[in-house]
Amino acid sequence: MRELSAKVLHGDTQAIARMITLIENNDSEAIRAMADIHKKSGHAHVIGITGVMGSGKSSLIFELAYSYRKQGKKIGVIAIDPTSPFSGGALLGDRVRMMELSTDDDVFIRSMGTRGMLGGVSNSVFDVVEIFDAAGMDIILIETVGVGQAEVDIVKIADTTLVVLVPGLGDSIQTIKAGLMEIADIFVVNKADKPGVEQVVAEIESMLDISSKLGREIPIVKTSTKQKIGISDLIGEIDTHGLYLKKEKKLEMKRRKRYESELTEIIRKRLMNLIFDESKFKDTLDSLIDQISRKELDAYSAADEILGKILK
């Protein structure tokens, strides 16, 4: 395992893939090896990309990765997909196109599921970021899909969060805008070749006016991956935000928040595994649920019984 983490630190792609798989499977040696990984992480610029489905996030990541490669940077891409808890697998969708990039040895792409029944971003995402970072990747792009938890969780991991909107989504965008406003470091209006782009920009601007409590002005960048417009502007704004974080000592705070979220996730997972994945409590749980079903007990009292067995 020491050998594996040493290989990861040298950027060996096979070792990276193997390390991630071991971590996702809760391998105890891999977990111990994360101490080595953690010591070497902290250099990569972690960029979160979020927005509604159909806003072209995958294409945008493709273009960003392509441009960063031209600058000679090493890239990690993490795509977080909604998981069917029934199939246990992540949906790949239109991400196939990104396989083009994956023939490049300095681009590493990993697709991950969300956490299934408990929602949100799996603690493995934190590990993958640390592994990519320690392995020498300069830029880590994280795509989260959909509206809801994943987009909110991304701010806990990313240094810079891009919120992607598109023209023509109508009222549906209104309902999510308040939440999106709060998490965006940069707004991207993608599909800027389509009609209605100025309206989206105007809507964002009016929302920003209302919520302008921050010292920093939030940029709005218009892009079209189809017509290759705005990508270098976007990279410029991402760089500017990265410098701003360092200059204003905000990066340390962001990272501290990330570690806090990671610790929370690990603790949550361990506790839930302890109760629900170990055979030790299976009979007790089954019996308690039967009692609830028969109306002999309510769920709160049942929870008290279980917690009494594990807590000091």
Place this chain on the structure above:
Amino acid sequence: MRELSAKVLHGDTQAIARMITLIENNDSEAIRAMADIHKKSGHAHVIGITGVMGSGKSSLIFELAYSYRKQGKKIGVIAIDPTSPFSGGALLGDRVRMMELSTDDDVFIRSMGTRGMLGGVSNSVFDVVEIFDAAGMDIILIETVGVGQAEVDIVKIADTTLVVLVPGLGDSIQTIKAGLMEIADIFVVNKADKPGVEQVVAEIESMLDISSKLGREIPIVKTSTKQKIGISDLIGEIDTHGLYLKKEKKLEMKRRKRYESELTEIIRKRLMNLIFDESKFKDTLDSLIDQISRKELDAYSAADEILGKILK
């Protein structure tokens, strides 16, 4: 508190509202009173309505509630919205229209947020279902918004799950279809006045052919809330599904699953509150996160330290 739960069991709307608020605030007496509530629950038909944003779920619930009221049934509506974790509040959006219904004493509407940073459906939703049920509501309609956790979680609460699709959403619908296929007891193709409705029906049918492992045929109902089409068909199919559950003894299994999910949620919440909300561990956590930030410790080892303090 006994008095309050007695009033709830008599269907007193003010008492219901107060009980829910107390439960949402983790009031310990209200939690104890849930034992009384639980004994009297189990009669309502719990209907989950899920689907992408813009599919008209709120309008559909409005029409369903209106029709059920004509049958003399008492209705509870629970709308679960995406929450901005920053504002702490739920977004109301176009739900305002439903206020029309709320002047009816036999309709009770409650809007709830999702669980914030940990995602998914709050354990309070289970409590609200039990309270509505014990208070004599015949039909409980639960709306979950968006794509992701909430739509998956709804099957753990609902007896009958409606998945709402609409024409014209294009490819974006493809990516979520696999997950939706698994949870639907009934498909609703809403906005059936728009072009492309038959294509959506055909797509669902072809997906159902692939995954047809179930004994029961999944109905597809076309509705238009604008033109008041298909609502009585939909109610017919909901009733049929309710009878099917009872006849095939599947209702007991569904309810047992619901109680299991509720118990899991309560345990999760209690454990996380114990560690993260009590001042007892605040200094320890802060110090551990500082050590992680300074690279003296990794998150997994920090988790071990915290768990060592609380577990037997």
